[in-house]
Amino acid sequence: MEKKQDSGLSCFMIVMKFHGIPITKEQAETLSVLDPEQKTGEIEIIESAKKLKMRAKLCKLNLKKLKDVKAPIIAKNKNDGFFIVAKSQDDKFMVLFTDKAQPEVKTREELSEIWDGTAILITKKGIMDREAVFSFKWFIPTILKFKKEFIQVLIAVLQY
Secondary structure: OOOOOOHHHHHHHHHHHHOOOOOOHHHHHHHOOOOOOOOOOHHHHHHHHHHOOEEEEEEEOOHHHHOOOOOOEEEEEOOOOEEEEEEEEOOEEEEEOOOOOOOEEEEHHHHHHHEEEEEEEEEEOOOOOOOOOOOHHHHHHHHHHOHHHHHHHHHHHHHO
16 A cells, blocks of 8 residues: 655655755654654654754744745645645745645635644744844944943043
């Protein structure tokens, strides 16, 4: 009997590749706490991501919050399978089903028909948001640490 494709495992591997961690099916299966004969679920995906030193979180999202997500997410469909929401723009979402070769564009209504609201967010630990702004705030901890020396330098500069 041929085993049906494990959409959870496939989605996990695709998201890991997006984050720069190419992983084979065999490697992913050894990370999982699940019996290889069973399908990969939310807990197995999260535990496997954490074993790879990633930050993983299971949450319920509504469609309005989904458009704010920056990285691709693993979403659970109403049939207990998984798919990837790769990108959102306006009210359209780029969705990748692991059993299809090409991504599809879904409207908000089409996505709400197949998605149960469960999402797995996976990001790298210690990486700041890509849209973080470089500003003076970055230097405040260092300035406070060397406050005495900084004041002496300022006084010396102002005297000359």
